[in-house]
Amino acid sequence: MTYSIDKPERRRSLRIPRSVPLFVRCLDPPFTFVGNLSTVEVSNHGCVIHALRPFPHGTRLRLDILDGNRTTTVRVVHSDPIGTGMHRTAWTVALELDQPGNVWLVTPPPRDMSKPPEQQRNREHAPSGFNRDILQESRS
Numbered sequence: 001m002t003y004s005i006d007k008p009e010r011r012r013s014l015r016i017p018r019s020v021p022l023f024v025r026c027l028d029p030p031f032t033f034v035g036n037l038s039t040v041e042v043s044n045h046g047c048v049i050h051a052l053r054p055f056p057h058g059t060r061l062r063l064d065i066l067d068g069n070r071t072t073t074v075r076v077v078h079s080d081p082i083g084t085g086m087h088r089t090a091w092t093v094a095l096e097l098d099q100p101g102n103v104w105l106v107t108p109p110p111r112d113m114s115k116p117p118e119q120q121r122n123r124e125h126a127p128s129g130f131n132r133d134i135l136q137e138s139r140s
Helices: 117-125 132-139
Strands: 021-026 034-043 046-051 060-065 070-082 090-097
Antiparallel strands (some): 046 090, 070 090
């Protein structure tokens, strides 16, 4: 089995499975959307939601976080269909926060929620039982 320790990591912060109720409002005409959705995953840089339709790349949205009376703005990074062929019933939509931070109020934040990608990559790509000290030494 091959483990790539030099593969560039795209994640800037750890994704955490978390359902946060949202009221979503589109800020970019002509695309219109207003409705209640929930996050599937959250991070310091954004979230993932499931929706019944795709959202165009780059669309700006306002998110009212219903369990804490907070508001933030995001932009759509991508929308991917769930399912195949004619059976697409939902879309996974990735959103990037305009201002990164723990707007989701994850308490306590996991110790690596805001770790640099280099440290996350070492944890995520090492095989189970792998000695991370060896990994660090080999990269020095």
